[in-house]
Amino acid sequence: MNPTVETVGLSRRFGDVLALKNLSLTIPRGQVTALVGPNGSGKSTLFKLLLGHLAPTSGEARLWGREAFPVRAREPVDGTTSGMRVACLLDRYEPPIGTTVRAVLKLRRCASVEFNWELAEQLCREQNIPLSRFWHRLSKGQRRWVLATATLASRAELYLLDEPADGLDPTARRKLYGLIKQQALQNDATVIVASHVLEDLERCADYVTMLIDGELRMSASLEQMRDEIREVEFSADFDTDLLPAGTQILARRETGDTAILWLWHHEQLSVDDCIPGEILRRKVGLTALYFALTGADGALS
């Protein structure tokens, strides 16, 4: 069976900037995958390439084994159905001023055969958003909520969500991530969520894929990450050749006479058991790992 999402050597250039560099990854089916990375790391570009909104400079992006660009390659032949297999919420995509909330939901319903109008209506009501309200009269959070609602009420096989909770209050944020998780579980849908709020992602995601400077730095399940990746403190003169085979150094930072290494041992053998001479070892969460891989100062605190 073809994976839902697969990229092979995918690159995209914008003028002088190479936004994605030779990206090869597979996103597991029926899971929530967190796509993380600093600003400008290529997350939104990856989404647009998967949607077929941008053409790759080189390589391929595939959905269900078919090339994402040009879009017609994966559209129904008769053209009569909308082919709502992908539902997306992208950061800069917004309806024009003068549109009402109802018009936004109706447009989405028009594209999706199995749109859950009751759910969309109910979710808007919960946030006190009347369907007759004009788009420009909504707050940033309300706009986001309406778009997220419209996306999640569409029954799709793949959801691409770029900062879905941007501008939402904590309650709405929690509710939204609950819905995302529920959607993936109930419909066996594949969900890819990009966000900078790592705590949210850690609660709802099963997998994590990290992009830095357009390159894939890490892709693993959260469970794997917790079990197999360790932050280990050595003396600065420690010879890394002594590390057991199969150990990958994800990041390294030196502070005076000590060195901190983030190590990933892929095999069943636990890192805790196989590294000699270390001073301290810690399990890492998504946030700590993010700081380590991006080289941010926060990793040291």
Add this chain to the structure above:
Amino acid sequence: MMEPEHEENTTRLTRWLKWDLLWWQFRPLLLISLAGCVLSSSLVLLHPTPLLTVKLLWPMKLRDASDPVILFVALHCCWIAIAEGRYASRSFGFLFAQGFSRRTLKMHSLLAAFISVMVVWLPLATGVWTGGRSWLLDQWRNPWFPWAGSLESDFPAMVLLLYAVLIPSLRYAWVRAALPCRGGISGIVVASGILIQLKLTLNSWHVFSTPDRYGVTMLVLLCLASLILFVAGARLYDDIEVRT
């Protein structure tokens, strides 16, 4: 009771035609369509002299009755092209991210443009071709009518020709600009070539005599070139990028 075949066709049409999408794509054209409808209706009902020529597309003297119409047609076509072709705008990205197939989007945008053109053109064509304008002005004791009525019969066809040439040309230009291979300039060059041909064709058109072979040849070539641009624009539409 509906026959099965009819029922199937109806279902297919209902599945294909998406009213909310059509309204979404027509809405940016609503104001200009209504303005054009008022303009063409007023022209038909009120303009006292015959609508004779469209060959003064450029240089335009704004002296003949037809000149404002032509100016409006050009503006209308630009409006349609801009409303549809802002491929780097947020709303363009939004529409393309709703889950419609490219084919559905394309057909509905063409349908929206067609409706907009018809809203402007139909009052004009109906008034002139049914003889309603001629009769009305005759009732108002206009000295030109009804005898000048037959001289106007080419005018609605010429206006439609302008639409038929300008819309595919402008559409082709923006579609080329939105392609990954960045063919923006070449699209403009091709569209400009068609517009020059349009000018030459109109120049060869004579109101008071049957067109000569040169005029007819130019007209046929122009229609052919527009058709090719229309088909090419429609084909390339499937490959455009959304650069929001």
